[in-house]
Amino acid sequence: MTFAALQSLADRAALFTALRQDALVTATEELGDHRWDADMTAGTITFTANADPSRQIVTHAHLIATIAPGPRSLLWAWAHPQGAADGLASRLRAHGLEQGIAELFDPELPFPADASGDESWIAASAHTVGGAATEITGRAPYYSAPIGGGTRAVFLLDAPLPDLTVAAAVIALPRILSGLALPDARTAVWDLARLAGWNLTWADENYTGATVVDASGSARFRFDEQARIVGFDGSLGAKA
Template sequence: MTFAALQPLADRAALFTALRQDALAAAADALGEHRWDADMAAGTITFTANADPSRQLVTRAHLIATIAPGPRSMLWAWAHPQGDAQGVAAQLRAYGAEHGIADLTAPEVAFPADAAADEEWIAQAAHVVGGVAVELTGRSPYYSAPVGGGTRAVFVLDAPLPALTVSDAVIALPRILSGLALTDARTAVWDLARLAGWTLTWTDEAFSGASVVDASGSATFRFDEQARISGIEGSLAGHA
């Protein structure tokens, strides 16, 4: 566990976040071997192909937080010297104020006393913070960048990626779900539809299934007795 008060927000967005991270990874991998560069003044993160520097993926980057092993703390971007007090990260602070979540309203959040605070722990914490940022801002994907000395910076990106469609999700989800542990699959499916802008309808009063639809097609998620996803049935637009 990294930040216990933040984990439920990241869990809620877990399915949508995983699909958007997958889309970012695919777009970056299409460049082949590549590097990333952050330009804080311009507010961009650019992924550039090593073999052909003219091939780039340019994203608008919004700093959310930095997570540092030295002070054993996370500093929200709205309180960061290089951050913007009125920037995207301020949406997290506003949500925290409305819902009484101190870890979102305190400028700096200490690591739990038992935290390893090593590279692996900080990377995991960055994924949680990224998920929270996606959940509360609606922007995606996020990017966790090592910035030296063991510190990581977390950004949400406005990237030139196509919107997430039901048909894209149906194709990608079997692969993604195999490596994803959902604490509450029903809520994650509901939130996936909310964040993606799809229409969701529960199949019955027992919430044993959920149907989602957009212009690309429809899909039905089935849940087993333990409320896990037991199957996904998809139908593409124009097909039976």
């Protein structure tokens, strides 16, 4: 387990986050073998094809947090020397103050006492932070960047990616769902629709299913009594 209070937020946004991360991976894979470079002064992360440096994806990068093994702590960007007090990360602080979530408004979080704090734990925590930031800000994708000494920085990116449509989700979700554990899939579907700006209709008062719709098509989810997804299908084409 990483930071428990942040994990619950990340779990809500898990489907939306996974789809936006998938879109980023698809875009960077089209570059082939590539590198990434951060320019903290310009506030950018650029992905560049090694075979052809003219092929790039330039993103506006918002530092959210750093997670370091030395002090065994997470430092929010609004309290970081290279962060901005009024940057995007300040929205997490405001949410924490409003909701009484100390993990979001304390400037530095120590690792949980039972945390290994090793490379894999820090990488998992970075994904938790990215998911929580997506849930609160509605912005995605994020990027977990290794910056030396085992430390990772988490950025939310304004990337030149297509908007997330139902049609795109219908294509990607069967593959994504096969490898994604959702503690509460019903809530994750509801939050996917909220964050993507789709219309959602529940099948009945017991929430045994949900249909999401936008101009590109519709998708139907079916849930069992434990809120797990047990069926998914979609229909493409403009909807009235």
